[in-house]
Amino acid sequence: MSLVRRIARPMLAAMFVVGGLDQLKHPGAKAKAARPVLDQASKVGLPDDPELLVRANGVAMVGGGALLASGHVPRIASTVLAGTLVPTTLAAHAFWNESDPQKRAQQKVQFLKNLGLLGGLLLAAVDTDGRPSLAYRARRAGESAQRTVHMTKREARHAARAARREARLKAAQAQNALP
Template structure:
């Protein structure tokens, strides 16, 4: 079971590392998109969310307070889904479809992160293959 959970953690955080690198290397472009969605201080928000994703994904991947890492991902994903992927406001059918896909992806990932949080907060160190036990 320990190895399966480790493989699940690796596969789950893969997306966040790629996204975080984009946030940190293409900050100007992504901040422009965030500004168009009404995000305050979009450049700071873009860079900050990139750092948040890296830290949270590393915590979950390495098993360093994995429960907190998973919870941080939920804190990132839920507002992102509603603020950045507002498909219900789109009038262009193609844009609406793209935003709906991104919205659903973020909600699904938030659900997965909540499951990781529950597993680590509940079972925690008994899963093994982690650096620390749970924080919560």
């Protein structure tokens, strides 16, 4: 792992670990703010307990943040964190609902900060750490399999021709051996 990744991943993950712990310890205030977004959650089959959903989001943030910071499955961890950031941002920083210009500006800054974090998470989610991506490796494996099939067929054709030649030679030798 490069030095930049070793430093940047924990820096990106720190906010999620701290925010997730806060959601686990104090879900009440977050659940109240998240109520408009959580009302939509019941439509997709999630429980109707706002504090439970806030705590679950906190667990995902702490777990994903810890995995990203430690460099274990960083692409999956980044994707999980991006998934937690979207409802959190919509619930906590809906600047378009604020009427007070000062609060609206403050919420807009927080919204844009989270948007920047989402961009960083998306970059981390596609970062292959210098190794080829899974799609590239799968494509190469498919090409290798196709080459193997092609080579096997070619070798089988050569072996069949050689067997036919050998059979003709043996037949000719047997015919010459007859009186």
